[in-house]
Amino acid sequence: MASENEVYVGKKGVMNYVLAVVTQFNQGAKEVHIKARGRAISKAVDVAEVVRNRFLPEVKVKNIEISTEELESERGVSKVSAIDIVLAKE
Amino acid sequence: MASENEVYVGKKGVMNYVLAVVTQFNQGAKEVHIKARGRAISKAVDVAEVVRNRFLPEVKVKNIEISTEELESERGVSKVSAIDIVLAKE
Numbered sequence: 001m002a003s004e005n006e007v008y009v010g011k012k013g014v015m016n017y018v019l020a021v022v023t024q025f026n027q028g029a030k031e032v033h034i035k036a037r038g039r040a041i042s043k044a045v046d047v048a049e050v051v052r053n054r055f056l057p058e059v060k061v062k063n064i065e066i067s068t069e070e071l072e073s074e075r076g077v078s079k080v081s082a083i084d085i086v087l088a089k090e
Numbered sequence: 091m092a093s094e095n096e097v098y099v100g101k102k103g104v105m106n107y108v109l110a111v112v113t114q115f116n117q118g119a120k121e122v123h124i125k126a127r128g129r130a131i132s133k134a135v136d137v138a139e140v141v142r143n144r145f146l147p148e149v150k151v152k153n154i155e156i157s158t159e160e161l162e163s164e165r166g167v168s169k170v171s172a173i174d175i176v177l178a179k180e
């Protein structure tokens with residue numbers, strides 16, 4: 001699902017996503033997007049902070065964008081907030 | 091508690107904080123910081139998105155910063171992620 005430089009944060013524990021981000025950097029990625037929607041947004045920020053503070057201090061927050069996405073379901077269209085945190089190796 | 095240009099997002103409903111932000115802009119603020127910690131981070135993004143999409147389309151996201159704060163309690167020091175979303179009138 002996720003492309004090489006993206007990690008989608010969902011319902012698993014924080015460390016699952018931290019490991020995914022660290023792995024991508026260790027495999028040579030220059031930047032990694034951490035993406036999340038709705039309540040997982042808080043967890044995405046945790047992931048970015050744990051990566052920087054505990055594993056890869058040379059990685060910086062390059063950009064953060066927030067947006068609104070429309071989700072279609074059987075009950076109609078609902079709107080949900082989303083975040084895209086870009087971590088980059090300097 | 092909060093200074094004139096800051097809104098701290100906590101346990102109330104999203105619209106409470108949306109109203110607080112809109113009020114500050116209507117009273118002449120050029121920019122407003124929306125701040126939150128922990129699980130309230132997702133709600134802070136909701137607040138920023140609702141302000142921009144439904145009430146003040148001329149307001150832009152000027153900057154977003156994430157950080158880690160240390161909280162002292164009876165059970166010791168724990169770390170919590172924090173966000174600071176700066177909305178600004180162009």
